[in-house]
Amino acid sequence: MQEYKAICFFDLDGTVLNEKSQVDNEVITAISQLKKNDVLPLIATGRSIVEVEHIMKQIGIDSIVALNGQFIQMQEKTIYEDALPISVIERFIEFSNDLGMGMCFYNAHDYWAYQVTENMKHAYQTINALPPREASDLYKEKAVHLLLAITNEPEKDKLYHEAFPELNFFRNQRYSIDIVSSENDKGSGVNRLLDYLGHKDIPTFAFGDGANDVPLLKAVTHGIAMGNGVEETKAVAEYITGKNTEGGLVQALKHFDLL
Incomplete structure (x- = not known):
């Protein structure tokens, strides 16, 4: 080497x-x-x-x-x-739906949206990119390494940490949060x-x-x-x-x- x-x-x-x-x-x-x-x-x-x-x-x-x-x-x-457990993903889907957040799923070689929203389109515009395709159930078939929550309400960020201590949350943009394993x-x-x-x-x-x-x-x-x-x-x-x-x-x- x-x-x-x-x-x-x-x-x-x-x-x-x-x-x-x-x-x-x-x-x-x-x-x-x-x-x-x-x-x-x-x-x-x-x-x-x-x-x-x-x-x-x-x-x-x-x-x-x-x-x-x-x-x-x-x-x-x-x-x-490190793929996120499906049980955690499904809990977060329910959580995000309750709060009206959009969500995307990422692995190393693919990414997709649970549902494409106007806020999601705007979030991707800020990084000069198009939003991903919509495929709500694909997480059941493909590994998910990272969740991306689409939300422009940073005042609610504390709620995510409290509800999911097994995850790390990084708000890198006004409109989105990266979510990975706490490890x-x-x-x-x-x-x-x-x-x-x-x-x-x-x-x-x-x-x-x-x-x-x-x-x-x-x-x-x-x-x-x-x-x-x-x-x-x-x-x-x-x-x-x-x-x-x-x-x-x-x-x-x-x-x-x-x-």
Whole structure:
């Protein structure tokens, strides 16, 4: 196995991606240079592989902590996955229906909606994406690694935590909440991947902006928050760089002499 000088974990939305959910050329060049400098770049995202595989190819990264730590892939090998129990899913469907929330289901290679709503369409517009297809009972046939609740009422978030202590909830957008097992988050995914690689003795860096990036930044040697990040992420960061739309990612890589 190749020896690396450092490992970098990159969030995508609000970090690697710009406001159009695209990758700027300077970021592509920077990641290419990292590899030449014997730095291993990896992705740590709340998204599924099927949503981001085109981005992975574009930036030349083949390994990922996906779905907030629920699924980990090193090159083409799955090294960890954790499907949510159907009993928990069905309890949450009933709970979400009572509160009038929309819901989507994700695994590494597919995603679908319980019922497509106008709020759901709007939520996906904010990340420059189309809503998934409607397939309410597909969770009975396919593994579900992550639930996405569509709700723009953050004042009710406490209700979810109280009703489902076995789950982790990350509100990363005004209109939606990522839901995974309480045993998993981006930080646990990083630790599992580092255990697999056997490289826990080298410096590790993480770059993120959202609430689900808090455990990511805590899991590495050097946590970097984007200037556009939420306050709770900035609070745990060693370094706060510029915004994702203003070259903040490359700025941080240069600050730590990775480029």
